[in-house]
Amino acid sequence: MEPILLRVDEAARLLGIGRTRVYDLIRLDLLQSVKVFGARRIPRTAIDAYVESLIDKAA
Template sequence: MEKLLLTPEEAAEVLNVGRTTIYDLMRLRLLVSVKVGRSRRIPASACRELVNKLIEEGRL
């Protein structure tokens, strides 16, 4: 079964960027995240949406 929520480290691996970049994207609200307890998780769909947005903007 595919994971629905990713840790920032897992999202960084999926998007092939660094962990700091993931936190920057979340801070800038370019990458959606949710709070689960005291942790941040990124929906897998948010990673796909970010890539699609970058493609549409011609930045990828």
């Protein structure tokens, strides 16, 4: 089963970018994230939504 919430390094790996860039996307409100007991997590659906927004911008 695929995890629902990803760690920043897992999200970075999926997107093919670095951890710092993931934090930049979060800070710029381009990638949704949540805090779970102080740890930053990215919902899998947020990764999909971000990729869709990139595709929409490219069209």
